[in-house]
Amino acid sequence: MVTTALTPVDWLALIQHELLLFASLFFLLGTLDELAIDGLYLIGRVRGRIFTPRIERSATEGRPLAGPVAVIVPAWREEDVIGATIRHLLAAWPQSELRLYVGCYANDPATIAAATLAARGQTRARIVIHSALGPTTKADCMNRLYRAIEEDEQREARRFRMVVIHDAEDMVDPAALPLFDEGLQRAELLQLPVLPAPQRRSRWVAGHYMDEFAEAHGKAMVVRDWLGTGFPSAGVGCAIARERLALLDAEAKGSGPFDADSLTEDYELGLRVSEAGGKAAFVRVRGDDGQLVATRAFFPQKLESAVRQKTRWVCGIALQGWDRMGWSGGLLDGWMRLRDRRGPLAAMVLFVAYLLIVLSGMLMVAQLLGHGRHFTLTPLTEGLLLANAASLLWRAVCRAVFTGREYGVAEGVRAIARIPLGNIIAIMAGRRAVVQYVGSLRGNMLTWDKTEHRGHPSLERGLPA
Template structure:
């Protein structure tokens, strides 16, 4: 009887090892293909990060009127800092900031009013319904307010920027996006750079390595192969005409579907399907610091899982229904990568279960309770290939993280990897359950995370790690600056 149990466990171990090994290898080859594509772009000079003059971009006269949309629900802790910082570092008088608040959220409204300080560029828009609805619904309300302002003033905005209530915008970001739109882009996206956090909040820093690779490599490759660029929802700009075209295609006359959990992701895809031109704009200042949108991401496990549940649910599951598989081979490849989250969670869960099972069987084998596992040549090859790809992945994660945040954070990126996998498993499980409940009529609400810290506050010690900058010699800066189109350096 006991021997039968061990035989069953040995058989289960072998089958799980084969299943997990094959799917791990498929995912590794997929990532490896992106790595090779990025290396080729880098070697041919097509993945070069431009060098720009920050001060010139910050004071650049805009080529048109710009509107900034920030939807806010229960953001009293950070909205004041966001408004003050944004209006302070973007001094252009042709800019208008629209803050969307809800009528049943007086704390956020009061905080936003406190930050106004008489700046006529700020427009507070109170939603005519109780919150939370969805972020897309709040954005639609801001779009309607902007359209009303255009009709009253008989003047149209040239483009719209999108940000979140906790963002710290880059002083050079507006000028760079203005150049991209005026240069013919219908949609432009800046990188997002999560800020490393204090040791007690080390879990929240795992976003650093994820975005370092996603916006330092994957988005670059995606743009190069001609696939649609998903919007990050922050640090992105959209031409007014393209936004109006999206609204015209909607039965409600608004550009965003209130039922969408990831309206930002769908935004870039929708522009590409219209035939619009999308650009991922990546540049560094003379201080070698990336021009990007920065923020403190969630650091509590429950909040991280909630946020990533929404991403997996909206992109991988809801996105399958909403955006389908239109486009050529490159587009299909990238959408498949976007939607592999639930499968990745399943394979990771099986991998950890397999690890525990292997440990149990190994201990039993050491005590003579069961014969040791015999690994076939095929299985040995599969395990070896996965191990090599795993080492390769660790090296890439370290390099991209260390490039933006320093060697110490690059090492932490490796240390955090097991916990990052566990988060992916938890978020994948919750996303599948949430998606399943929608079949039974459960409504979609804005399942957002709370924000209590803003990087623009100088008193925050969390900001200190970001201040470590790499000195770039002036001669090197002058050489690299030639890679930027002249219009961006005005």
């Protein structure tokens, strides 16, 4: 019996085929998951259960509130943006019932100076200095702000009705605060959509956030809200009832309502409220001008900064969140948590897919040079490839439609071209998150690996500067 030894090229072809089967199977599972969300979204739209109401902006903006409201903004090395954020927020929300709390650190004099200058002469703004040296964690900074709120309540003999959470670079919508005030009658936690601000200097890196948030907050979060499952807070444009925060603080035995050991306290906040029996609502509303009432935020312009930010998300949600939050809840809640935690696996599958492109190119060159033999695909593999190709086309169309609806046709087209970049960032962040998480298991302390903001985006759609 004569056997033919496999050449290095033959081995390469076999490896390619096995990796192709592996990636195709997992891509198919992801496809079925996304199609289920798409199907529910379409059903909800057809049945009239999912819709976006419209409001009259002139009758909403500046409307008096039902009670005192505290807005908290944690800040660490945000001297470039905090001043513009404070001025814009106080101008957009002129209600006398509002008080802004900005959390700074004693070893960050630049941010303290910028925040103090912007708040000068403003009776509705208070700069709170953390006694700990920064950076700690974002949650720890927010806990310090929560204590400042308690101190003011005791001193002034009054109680805030709700607390609104924002980041140092956010551009708030003038209609958002009245919507929070009204929505608090039906829910304890309210979340507005987030719209990343377009940045001319970063059409690709910053732009890919526009695509992801437009689809996630236009479809996935809407479906979760309709199904009544717990959904994560975005950490910005989020309002929570004051009494619910007090309950969370009591559950933590006075250590603060936000878990200082968590990298993604915003994600956990929404789920913890739902687990405790609190009602959460995703507030998606358009003004009579056609513009979405949303928080417009400044996202990273550079690849390295985007990877760092998404590393925190993946590590906190997919890895640390698995340990901390577990799988409590019903079947639908379990499905949503599985979706939230698929980041590392998705990154690995994407890496394999891009590796396959390289291997396929090498094999094509080898065959052109007369090396190796032609390996035919099995019917199963061919079927998987066709299904995944159709899925890729469908996903690209969905991404373009949701992005185009919020940012215009040109950005909708760019959204398709930005898909590979988003995948590369996901791969890099997934690898870095796993390394960071393993380090934390060995005792390495996780701190606030914050996003750098170099400049503030111009205010769009007529929002006050």
